[in-house]
Amino acid sequence: MSKPGVTPERLAYLDLLREIEDFFFNEADLLDERDYDRWLELLAEDIVYWMPMRKNVSYANRHDDVTAENDIAWFHDDKDTLRKRVKQIQTGIHWADEPISRVSHLITNVRLREPRPSLAEGDQATTKCRFIVYRNRLEDETDLLVGRREDTLVRTGGQLKIARRKIILDQSVLLAKNLTMFF
Amino acid sequence: MSKPGVTPERLAYLDLLREIEDFFFNEADLLDERDYDRWLELLAEDIVYWMPMRKNVSYANRHDDVTAENDIAWFHDDKDTLRKRVKQIQTGIHWADEPISRVSHLITNVRLREPRPSLAEGDQATTKCRFIVYRNRLEDETDLLVGRREDTLVRTGGQLKIARRKIILDQSVLLAKNLTMFF
Amino acid sequence: MSKPGVTPERLAYLDLLREIEDFFFNEADLLDERDYDRWLELLAEDIVYWMPMRKNVSYANRHDDVTAENDIAWFHDDKDTLRKRVKQIQTGIHWADEPISRVSHLITNVRLREPRPSLAEGDQATTKCRFIVYRNRLEDETDLLVGRREDTLVRTGGQLKIARRKIILDQSVLLAKNLTMFF
Amino acid sequence: MAMNGRWGYRSGMVDLRRGEISREIFVNEDIYAEEQERIFARAWLHVGHESQIPKPGDYFVSSMGEESVILCRDRTGRIHVFLNSCRHRGMKVCRYDEGSAAVFTCPYHGWSFGTDGRLVGVPYYREAYHSRLDKEKWGLIEVAQLANYKGSIWATWDPAAPSFTEYLGGFTRYLDLQLDGWDGREGQAEVLCGVQKWMVPCNWKFPAENFSGDTYHNISHRSVDLAGIGPSGRSRRDLGERDVSRKLHVCIPDRGHQTILYVLPADKVPPPAYMNAPIVAEYFRHCEQERRRLRGQEARLVGAPGEIFPNTALLSRQPRTMAGWHPRGPHRTECWRWYFVDRDAPTEVKQFLRDYYIRYSGPAGMTEQDDMENWNYAHVASGGTVARRRPYHYKAGLGAGGRHAVIPGVVTEQPITSEQNPRFFYKRWAEYLDMGSWDELLDAQRAAV
Amino acid sequence: MAMNGRWGYRSGMVDLRRGEISREIFVNEDIYAEEQERIFARAWLHVGHESQIPKPGDYFVSSMGEESVILCRDRTGRIHVFLNSCRHRGMKVCRYDEGSAAVFTCPYHGWSFGTDGRLVGVPYYREAYHSRLDKEKWGLIEVAQLANYKGSIWATWDPAAPSFTEYLGGFTRYLDLQLDGWDGREGQAEVLCGVQKWMVPCNWKFPAENFSGDTYHNISHRSVDLAGIGPSGRSRRDLGERDVSRKLHVCIPDRGHQTILYVLPADKVPPPAYMNAPIVAEYFRHCEQERRRLRGQEARLVGAPGEIFPNTALLSRQPRTMAGWHPRGPHRTECWRWYFVDRDAPTEVKQFLRDYYIRYSGPAGMTEQDDMENWNYAHVASGGTVARRRPYHYKAGLGAGGRHAVIPGVVTEQPITSEQNPRFFYKRWAEYLDMGSWDELLDAQRAAV
Amino acid sequence: MAMNGRWGYRSGMVDLRRGEISREIFVNEDIYAEEQERIFARAWLHVGHESQIPKPGDYFVSSMGEESVILCRDRTGRIHVFLNSCRHRGMKVCRYDEGSAAVFTCPYHGWSFGTDGRLVGVPYYREAYHSRLDKEKWGLIEVAQLANYKGSIWATWDPAAPSFTEYLGGFTRYLDLQLDGWDGREGQAEVLCGVQKWMVPCNWKFPAENFSGDTYHNISHRSVDLAGIGPSGRSRRDLGERDVSRKLHVCIPDRGHQTILYVLPADKVPPPAYMNAPIVAEYFRHCEQERRRLRGQEARLVGAPGEIFPNTALLSRQPRTMAGWHPRGPHRTECWRWYFVDRDAPTEVKQFLRDYYIRYSGPAGMTEQDDMENWNYAHVASGGTVARRRPYHYKAGLGAGGRHAVIPGVVTEQPITSEQNPRFFYKRWAEYLDMGSWDELLDAQRAAV
Numbered sequence A, B, C: 001m002s003k004p005g006v007t008p009e010r011l012a013y014l015d016l017l018r019e020i021e022d023f024f025f026n027e028a029d030l031l032d033e034r035d036y037d038r039w040l041e042l043l044a045e046d047i048v049y050w051m052p053m054r055k056n057v058s059y060a061n062r063h064d065d066v067t068a069e070n071d072i073a074w075f076h077d078d079k080d081t082l083r084k085r086v087k088q089i090q091t092g093i094h095w096a097d098e099p100i101s102r103v104s105h106l107i108t109n110v111r112l113r114e115p116r117p118s119l120a121e122g123d124q125a126t127t128k129c130r131f132i133v134y135r136n137r138l139e140d141e142t143d144l145l146v147g148r149r150e151d152t153l154v155r156t157g158g159q160l161k162i163a164r165r166k167i168i169l170d171q172s173v174l175l176a177k178n179l180t181m182f183f
Numbered sequence D, E, F: 001m002a003m004n005g006r007w008g009y010r011s012g013m014v015d016l017r018r019g020e021i022s023r024e025i026f027v028n029e030d031i032y033a034e035e036q037e038r039i040f041a042r043a044w045l046h047v048g049h050e051s052q053i054p055k056p057g058d059y060f061v062s063s064m065g066e067e068s069v070i071l072c073r074d075r076t077g078r079i080h081v082f083l084n085s086c087r088h089r090g091m092k093v094c095r096y097d098e099g100s101a102a103v104f105t106c107p108y109h110g111w112s113f114g115t116d117g118r119l120v121g122v123p124y125y126r127e128a129y130h131s132r133l134d135k136e137k138w139g140l141i142e143v144a145q146l147a148n149y150k151g152s153i154w155a156t157w158d159p160a161a162p163s164f165t166e167y168l169g170g171f172t173r174y175l176d177l178q179l180d181g182w183d184g185r186e187g188q189a190e191v192l193c194g195v196q197k198w199m200v201p202c203n204w205k206f207p208a209e210n211f212s213g214d215t216y217h218n219i220s221h222r223s224v225d226l227a228g229i230g231p232s233g234r235s236r237r238d239l240g241e242r243d244v245s246r247k248l249h250v251c252i253p254d255r256g257h258q259t260i261l262y263v264l265p266a267d268k269v270p271p272p273a274y275m276n277a278p279i280v281a282e283y284f285r286h287c288e289q290e291r292r293r294l295r296g297q298e299a300r301l302v303g304a305p306g307e308i309f310p311n312t313a314l315l316s317r318q319p320r321t322m323a324g325w326h327p328r329g330p331h332r333t334e335c336w337r338w339y340f341v342d343r344d345a346p347t348e349v350k351q352f353l354r355d356y357y358i359r360y361s362g363p364a365g366m367t368e369q370d371d372m373e374n375w376n377y378a379h380v381a382s383g384g385t386v387a388r389r390r391p392y393h394y395k396a397g398l399g400a401g402g403r404h405a406v407i408p409g410v411v412t413e414q415p416i417t418s419e420q421n422p423r424f425f426y427k428r429w430a431e432y433l434d435m436g437s438w439d440e441l442l443d444a445q446r447a448a449v
């Protein structure tokens, strides 16, 4: 690292990471601007969109602090269900989000779980990041939802798509009255 | 993307995006360290600094959720007004911010609205990002202001400057008692 | 900046900055996934880990808003003390963090205080960033700790290490009942 | 918060004859405090299910009213419910959500309590207490009575309360609909791992009255009907069964429990359900067949939302869940939701239902989300000085209920809706606040339908 | 919160003779609750302006005391104000800030109300209610009285309240200064789109007393004076007019309204204003000229901060705004600010003023920011046990007021300051709490200046 | 919040004979409000240390009960304590944490107060007040009595309170252990710059009783003992001294102060301490030697946690700190912690101790963190309806205390633990609530050990 020459592999890595960041930031813009139809296009057809619940466990059980894959979760959706969630909001009479909420998605700490120089067609890579979802609606209703996300991205037809999303919310008792927003 | 070769245009894009991030992060440091005079230097002389108010609207009217350009806003300042705001704080008797508040600006999700390889002298580009402005003052007074920002940057004399800033705060009833901070 | 050619020094800078971000983001993952032993490996043996307290001061005294190096602080730890903090949590009976808390570290605004193309073996560089540490535990106990960090990184054996960390928390009266988490 | 004028519950706040109920009871802090004493410290409350604590030493931390309790199985396999607070200085003794333990050791001074609640360990018992501490008297505070009804666990703090069976009164068979198997066998229910817990800014009685049988708010769910999340790909749920049935509003007035009930025709098989998943559809077709074989005429009864007084909701069909509405101050409710399957259902069926349940119910549930928005803002809009002067309106179906030849309780047959059930819920609520003794409470007149 | 000792408002808490007022009235929760009943449910409150709802069906959601109300224009063009809460189960029926509607349909069970408040749609009216629901009785709760005064809309919940004109008493002409045109024509005011709403952690009476005429706190605004945000580039505002005028503190003691008033000299034209913008300066020069022509002697009166009891602030000159101080508990106030221009002013003028208004007022306003800091921390520092034992000090100008030949009300001419106006504000406040009937209230002695 | 039944403090809530104390006193809002009047507005409270305000004009903003106060030194060097609230309209007059000032100028209307509290500046004194404002009467509210005890500053709002010395009663010499030098010289203590302030969600009496002498909760600190943060690299602190000493629980029943006390053997030098740092070890070896030389037999007394009624904690050895438990509502306490060294200790010693102190105490302190977790969740688990029916248990060492030949107060010698000290803390607490006059309070029976 001490000489100014940067290897082509390293350049490719910088490029890929920026591509992924751009992908997530674009996704956040689509969600916060409520362009849900284009958001759905970012999801692979066989996406697994999973938000398990959190458990209060001891340090010894620290790796067992989310409900298991087959247990009750907050979300465990396939693309069809996500489409229905979008459709519901778009009816304009989904009262839980009508009037529409003001939502911001902040995505930080984006990294590849295993660094790699590139992502070829059909390849998958898993990323980690942190999120803050801030929601404010009507007069003073405000929620702050914070946690981390593990996304598996796949390149399909040159484009990145989300093949799997695991959302680890840092709450056990959910302090929001509902989860009308996407993560 | 599957070959390690990164095109010069792409490299230039990586470079530009990092330059913009550095610019915003430097700006945040100037604000949070209260180096307001140097902060003012980052603003173009004809800057439009605008924070409209938010409205509770239906999904159908989702694109009409801020007050219009000529309506009442939280801020709609030119550079001269911004200078006066700075001057007021610097008097040391602007009680709303004296003793000084502790403020952090967190800027995330920085992207170019339209990706481009570079920004030549005199050119403009519009960026999007999310912000969190956290303020704590005196004993336990705390505000968390979250939203998104659209900035138009212009290159002048080699340097980036902010030509226009639109701040979209995710609150309708403002839950802070005042807005003494910059965004 | 108007031509697509990016200089080798600039490429090296992009590379270094990304290396630093990756370093911090990896660190955040180790903390939030409670892999404390590997976290300790990121710290130089002679690390100074310091979180001064904040003071309510006038604008004129704005540069004197933290307690001095020899005053009482929230933290002023050497590596040995940090090791003991880790050890305490690992006993599984450190009740303040048992059951384990849910913690997310969000690191944003990462920049070099003085831009430089590279960091050679033995060299040091100081970075600035913002942090949000969100903690939620048991039922509804929630803390949001926000501020900035100045880290001095050193390259040792090819790896980055943290030689000094100054944590500037944006609270004067601490609004959390304790500080069991690392920053 | 001041209250608008004086009140006496039965005569003033809850006017069953006119079908009007004061907004005060939802927002007044003094009334809330009385509820804690008069209702939550006396009534039988749902705590959990034995499938959550299958083995000796297993525990699940639950809630009764505002308070944390430990549901656990002692070394001998007996089930207990304890207040989760040390007898020494009050520290919460169990701080994990669930698990298995030999003893509960208090973090503060180290007293430890057996899974039977007995104080078994006192550090320095001899030195500090000269061995004179009477351990028998300072075990964990245990509920006064506990009942295991087909696996569901219920408890009350009141030693004078009647037995759970007497408390249920004629409602037993509607609770059976929740707990018995889809194929008609007794008590087959099993809780899916993971109880949802979340906070809603409203008084706890909003969800309670909703589940007591508010079928009038269907219109509020039109968006999810349009989206079509049901297990056959349409609407909210499979409606074939309901479409061919008679719909009854049923309540047990002297007990305070209510449910909606569908009665299938004697002669007609309901249309198939779960058409989105052939394996599931086939499983339920089989179960329905079995149920009719085993239960005969009784198999014609099909459950729907119900409420066991005061704060337990039932939903025995799609999606099959129970809920608890735990008061957290007058303006906030912590909702808990348990999801049920039959324990020996095929894994595919369990998974299919799991997915369906959570897209329907709970905070991410596309149906329940809209309910909570209503409860939230009905509550908010009811707290003001002027609002509190005007009662809520509970007149739908006023005077329509009567006794039924077969179905216990007061029954209104109404294809659309009736507010009989909420009315009876508040009748019972008023009795709890007005009546100091169980003699009175068990003898309460069946007045004012 | 406990209170320090007993009180009787007029005699104990509010001592006008000594100019001392107990801190208790700002922080005590019981007093706060009484205020809701005695003041906000009886007094005339400002709701909005007709320019906000120009067309039939237009509505604007406003606030009266703690409660949400709908200001709307029905199909026939008549203006109404309704409590924003469904008569069925209380749900907020209108949840957008403003807009246009044919009916307000409740999200919960779908009752719908016309823009005249009538209950026009009840789903399953026949099936659920056997067509016996008396729709006439269950429309939206409407205010008891409404007044449209030169476009500004006012309402009261109390049918026994006097007419708005009687309520204003001699204050009418000061409200005119707010609503009439810069050029002297009647009622030219128009609200600029967008009402600012924000939360301040203080009792609602801090801003109210401030606007009643606290000219003593000018010193607190020195930082903005130094920064120089005024429309001529200096100070906070153009002071030329004030510099040549006499300054009066005016109040209408038996009504509780107050204002500061400047009286221009009969013979001298005030120096030019708005010098930062030639077009604007010229416009106002013209308007002033017109005003003097149309109004004659009366044109010498120039408005300044004022307060219409209880919670509406006026500011008729620079910047021209009205504010509402909505109580949100004893320790929190939701401030609303409307900004005014003359409806036919040139666009350049409107824009110039808009920019000036919002850099002066509201939460980003460089002047009002410092006020709110004071209100916030005066409130905080007044809640403690020891603090509450010592009254506030309102002695400036004690005994100085008197009657004036021309100006209605009690008038103190004081170039610097007097606390006459806050004193009379609290006098009226005490009368509202002490007096149960409007007869008493309208007859209140003009004691204790 | 409603309360479970009626109470009379001494007879009902605090039962010293049985060693049982009602949970009600920790969670009830009415009791909390009474505490503010009866305890915090009457008792002597710790405010700070003169080393924090060495020069004329220096000030430090402190807290008494719920309220902000200014500790300052006037131009003549005299120390004062004032309520931090303007006499005009209540604004907080000093908003910096500490510093130096000639006057305190109120931001709102500019009244200014000298460092002796006198109202020295009133803008427009002549014009606004006709020079009739009696400045002598409207200075800052000063405490009724102030005491400087060996540099520590104490104050009370009650003019009828006894002197601080009488208030301390026999406790004086234990406070000396905190304030005298390590080498036995009088009053050598100096505060390290920076007072820690942080919020804990519990009633203020949890930390108070803990520091009164709860040595029983040692077990809760096992994790830090295992981590070994002590100044010799092991355990929490150097235990050599304690290991060879006798351990006494001491309290002054008619004053309400308590402490743990170690008595070194007459004949044996305690083992060395601070072995992690040779310079520090040598310094303390020297100090100990000096102390024995200067103080003789008295040097055998070694302090440990103590509590001066109501809310000041002492810890005179490792780590040497004082704390204040400031009530912020019944459910929240703002903890303040001052750290002490001897003023002429070498810099290396000060730094070494500084590091040790803050890794032990305060919110980042590896020991105190676990205490706060206990206080937090003991509080939470005690607020429920059922929990409040059962008292806490304070029976350890019941009946064991007695008088001692040399040590003042009631003394229990118990190598392990006794709850004598918390019992006497609550005895005094009950007396403050029950007794209206200081005559009664100073005469309180020494009943019920």
Ligand code: FES
Pocket: D086, D087, D088, D089, D090, D091, D106, D107, D108, D109, D110, D111, F378
């Ligand atoms: S609080 Fe449980 S042992 Fe003391």
Ligand code: FES
Pocket: D378, E086, E087, E088, E089, E090, E091, E106, E107, E108, E109, E110, E111
């Ligand atoms: S609450 Fe409005 S229709 Fe039921």
Ligand code: FES
Pocket: E378, F086, F087, F088, F089, F090, F091, F106, F107, F108, F109, F110, F111
């Ligand atoms: S409040 Fe201090 S001068 Fe008015």
Ligand SMILES: [Fe+3]
Pocket: D217, D221, D367, D368, D371
């Ligand atoms: Fe529903």
Ligand SMILES: [Fe+3]
Pocket: E217, E221, E367, E368, E371
């Ligand atoms: Fe002002």
Ligand SMILES: [Fe+3]
Pocket: F217, F221, F367, F368, F371
């Ligand atoms: Fe401890």
